[in-house]
Amino acid sequence: MFQKDHSFINSFIIVVLWIVSGILYPFFYPRDNEFVQFHQSFSMSIICLFAPLLVFLVLLYQYKVVLKDKPELKENRTIDNFLKKYNLVNDSKSYSLRTDVRRKVFHLLPGLVIIILRIFAIDVWDGLWNADEVYGITGYEFGMFLILTIGYAGVILFAGIDFVRLSYIFENSNIYHLLPDCLSNMLIKTLKKNENYEFTKNVVLVLSLVPLLFLPFGIFTAVALITSIGDGVASIMGVSFGRRHFPKTSSKTIIGYISGFFASFGVSLFALWLFEPYIIPLKMIVMALSGALVFLIIDLLSLKIDDNILNPIFCGLVMTFLFIIL
Numbered sequence: 001m002f003q004k005d006h007s008f009i010n011s012f013i014i015v016v017l018w019i020v021s022g023i024l025y026p027f028f029y030p031r032d033n034e035f036v037q038f039h040q041s042f043s044m045s046i047i048c049l050f051a052p053l054l055v056f057l058v059l060l061y062q063y064k065v066v067l068k069d070k071p072e073l074k075e076n077r078t079i080d081n082f083l084k085k086y087n088l089v090n091d092s093k094s095y096s097l098r099t100d101v102r103r104k105v106f107h108l109l110p111g112l113v114i115i116i117l118r119i120f121a122i123d124v125w126d127g128l129w130n131a132d133e134v135y136g137i138t139g140y141e142f143g144m145f146l147i148l149t150i151g152y153a154g155v156i157l158f159a160g161i162d163f164v165r166l167s168y169i170f171e172n173s174n175i176y177h178l179l180p181d182c183l184s185n186m187l188i189k190t191l192k193k194n195e196n197y198e199f200t201k202n203v204v205l206v207l208s209l210v211p212l213l214f215l216p217f218g219i220f221t222a223v224a225l226i227t228s229i230g231d232g233v234a235s236i237m238g239v240s241f242g243r244r245h246f247p248k249t250s251s252k253t254i255i256g257y258i259s260g261f262f263a264s265f266g267v268s269l270f271a272l273w274l275f276e277p278y279i280i281p282l283k284m285i286v287m288a289l290s291g292a293l294v295f296l297i298i299d300l301l302s303l304k305i306d307d308n309i310l311n312p313i314f315c316g317l318v319m320t321f322l323f324i325i326l
Contacts, residue, residue, distance in 0.1 A: 007198065010306050014199055017207035017309070025152070028144050028213060035136030043149040051153040055160030062178045077177040077184075079168040083196065086188050100239055103201075104232030106190045107308075110151070110206050111224030117146040118217060147213070151206055158203045161187075166197075201308055208312040218276030219319050222288070225267035226295050227311040234260025234299060250302060260299055265292035268319075283326045290322050291315045 029036050067074050126132045126139025135142070161183060168176045187196075195201060205227060212220050238256025246254050268288035272279060279287070294315045298307060 007304055007306075009304060010198060010204075010309070013305065013309055014204055014207065017204075017210070021152070021155075021207055021210040024211060025148065028148060029141055031137075031141065033136070036141060039135075039137060039141070039145045043145055043152075046149050047152040047156060051156035052160070055157060058160075058180065059164065059175070059178045062180060066180075067177065074177045077179065077181075079176055082184060082188070086191075086193070086196065089188055090193070100192075100232075100235050103190045103192065104228065104235065107201060107205060108228040108232065110154070110202055110209065111221070111228050113150065114147050114209070114224065115221055117150065118143045121146055144213070151210070155203050155206050158200045162199050162203065166199075198306075201306075204306055204308045205312070208309050212312060212316045215316060215320055216276055216323065218272045218274070218279075219287075219316060219323060221271035221275055222268040222291055222319060223312050223316045225271055226264045226291055226315050227308060229267050230260050230264030230292070230295050231299075231307060231311065233263035246300075252299065252302065257296060257299055261292050261296045264295045265289060268292060279323075283322075286326060287319050287322050291319050294318050 026040075029040065121143030122139040125142055132138050132142070137145070161179070164175055164179045165187070168174050187200075191200075208227075209220070209224055212223055215223075234252075234256045237259035238251075238253040242253025242255045244254045245252065246257070265288050268291040269284060272284045272287060276284070295311055298310045298314065303310065
């Protein structure tokens with residue numbers, strides 16, 4: 001079951017993204033002074049100590065308290081029972097649509113959180129409160145501190161869930177029974193069937209977005225919104241109203257492709273207008289169209305590599321290229 005539904009290439013790329021994200025971390029701060037170093041150290045403490053400690057404490061609580069003297073609960077928490085419940089909940093079109101909506105809202109969170117943190121750090125923390133004069137770092141640096149701390153810590157937490165969830169693969173090290181019921185129920189409502197054998201998509205999306213933090217923030221935001229909103233609109237419209245499939249053997253529909261393209265163009269244009277207002281309108285439109293077109297091509301190709309990897313990287317590269325040459 002695992003070998004059939006699992007994509008090795010996706011797992012390999014995700015491992016590479018983990019390594020790249022770790023290597024890039026120190027280079028996100030443009031300055032190196034005592035104030036920046038303090039915030040870096042504080043951030044790394046949260047990421048490397050407190051986030052893993054939280055995962056450990058949750059698992060310890062499950063083992064020592066929840067499952068203590070309850071062998072029937074331990075026996076009930078298996079991947080087979082999870083899949084039975086998953087199929088029962090997601091066995092109709094209405095539930096498929098509901099799952100898709102929940103899933104896309106769930107995937108929207110990383111990009112949305114990053115945008116909110118950036119706006120807060122520069123426009124409120126620095127611009128309105130003038131807190132940069134107190135803490136010795138700029139609004140940009142504080143925004144990067146917030147984004148990196150919450151983003152990397154979030155990846156660690158979700159990776160902990162994946163570690164437990166996918167441990168059933170190794171019979172001698174199976175700790176699937178330590179997965180809390182609340183998280184299991186959340187996964188049932190947000191995962192597609194094939195994603196039961198993969199890393200959680202939010203982890204994949206955040207890791208794919210990390211290298212793009214070096215780009216102009218308008219492009220980064222456009223790419224994040226294309227990956228979440230563009231893909232979400234395409235999927236939801238396709239499930240809800242799609243009748244003609246392309247290719248005919250595919251589950252994807254023509255209306256899904258069209259909806260995703262226009263949604264990607266719209267969110268890209270909005271992001272560039274909001275964060276890069278100095279760009280002339282024609283250049284802005286061309287960049288937004290290029291991002292939407294790359295999204296459409298990736299959607300049409302239906303490659304085995306996860307869209308949450310392909311869309312951020314290639315949309316970001318093409319839009320940055322046009323940003324430089326135009």
